[in-house]
Amino acid sequence: MTQAGLPWLWHYARPHRPKIIVSSIYETLGKVMDVAPEILIGIAIDVIVKGQDSMFATVFGITDKWHQLLILAGINLVVWMLESLFGYLSATAWRNLSQTIEHEIRTKLYAHVQNLEVSWFEDNSSGGLLSILNDDINQLERFLDTGASSFIRLFWNIILVGAVFAASSLLVTALAMIPIPIIVWGSIFYQKRLKPRYTKVREAVAGLSSTLSANLGGITTIKAFTSESREAERLATVSNEYRTANQEAIKFSAAFVPLIRMGILTGFTGTLLVGGWLASMAPSASESIPSLSS
Numbered sequence: 514m515t516q517a518g519l520p521w522l523w524h525y526a527r528p529h530r531p532k533i534i535v536s537s538i539y540e541t542l543g544k545v546m547d548v549a550p551e552i553l554i555g556i557a558i559d560v561i562v563k564g565q566d567s568m569f570a571t572v573f574g575i576t577d578k579w580h581q582l583l584i585l586a587g588i589n590l591v592v593w594m595l596e597s598l599f600g601y602l603s604a605t606a607w608r609n610l611s612q613t614i615e616h617e618i619r620t621k622l623y624a625h626v627q628n629l630e631v632s633w634f635e636d637n638s639s640g641g642l643l644s645i646l647n648d649d650i651n652q653l654e655r656f657l658d659t660g661a662s663s664f665i666r667l668f669w670n671i672i673l674v675g676a677v678f679a680a681s682s683l684l685v686t687a688l689a690m691i692p693i694p695i696i697v698w699g700s701i702f703y704q705k706r707l708k709p710r711y712t713k714v715r716e717a718v719a720g721l722s723s724t725l726s727a728n729l730g731g732i733t734t735i736k737a738f739t740s741e742s743r744e745a746e747r748l749a750t751v752s753n754e755y756r757t758a759n760q761e762a763i764k765f766s767a768a769f770v771p772l773i774r775m776g777i778l779t780g781f782t783g784t785l786l787v788g789g790w791l792a793s794m795a796p797s798a799s800e801s802i803p804s805l806s807s
Contacts, residue, residue, distance in 0.1 A: 536606035543599035544669040611657030710762040717755035
C-alpha cells in the first residue's frame with residue numbers, strides 16, 4: 514500500500530465502514546483484555562504485601578487477603594476468556610471484511626478491463642494484468658487480515674502502556690515516548706526507500722506471469738517446434754530475475770524490524786536508568802518513619 518493507498522481504501526470501503534468500526538472495537542477490547550492481567554498481577558502483589566491495607570481492600574472494602582486473591586483470580590479468569598472471545602471476533606470480522614472487499618475490487622476491475630479497447634491489450638502485457646488481479650489484490654487481503662489489526666494494537670499499546678507509565682512518573686513516560694517520533698520518521702523513510710525495490714519485484718512477477726501464461730497457452734506450438742529446452746531456459750532466466758528482485762527487497766526490508774527494536778531498546782533502557790535513579794533518590798521507608806527515641 515502506498516501512502517495515498519490508505520485514504521483511497523478508506524474512501525472505497527465507505528459501505529463497509531460500520532463493519533470496520535465493529536472490527537476495530539473488537540480489536541480494542543481484545544487489547545484491553547490483553548493488558549489487564551499485568552495490571553491484576555500488580556494488584557495481587559499489592560494485596561500480598563499490604564494485606565488489609567492494600568488498594569483493593571481500600572476501594573472494595575474486602576479486608577481478608579485470601580478473599581481478595583480469590584476475587585482477583587476470578588477476574589483474571591474472566592479477562593482471559595474475554596480476550597479469547599474478542600480475539601476470535603476480531604479475526605473473523607477482519608477476514609470476512611477482507612474477503613468481501615477483495616471480491617468487489619477484483620470483479621469491478623475485471624469488468625473495467627473487459628470493456629477497454631483492444632489496443633490497450635496490445636500495449637500492455639497479460640502478465641502485468643494478472644499480477645494486478647491476483648498478487649496486488651492478495652496483498653490487500655493480507656493487509657486487511659493482519660495489517661489493520663496490527664496498527665490498532667500498536668496504537669493501544671502506546672496509549673495503555675503510556676497511561677501506566679504516566680501513573681508512576683511523567684518524566685519516565687516522556688523518556689519512554691522519545692523513540693516514537695524517530696520510529697515514525699524511520700518508518701516513512703524506510704517506506705520511500707523500499708517502494709522502488711518492490712516496484713521491481715512487481716515488474717519481475719509480471720514478466721514471469723506473462724511468460725508462464727504464454728508458454729502454457731502455446732504449449733502445442735512449443736512441442737511442434739521442439740523448443741521445450743529453449744523455453745525452459747527462458748523461463749529460468751525470468752524466474753531468476755524475479756528471485757533477484759525479491760532478494761534485494763528482502764535484504765532491505767528485513768533490517769526494518771531490528772532497527773525499530775533498537776529504537777525501542779534505547780527508550781526502554783533510558784526509562785530503566787532514569788526510573789532507577791529516581792527510585793534511589795526517593796527516601797526509604799525507614800527514613801520516612803520517625804524514630805521512637807525522638
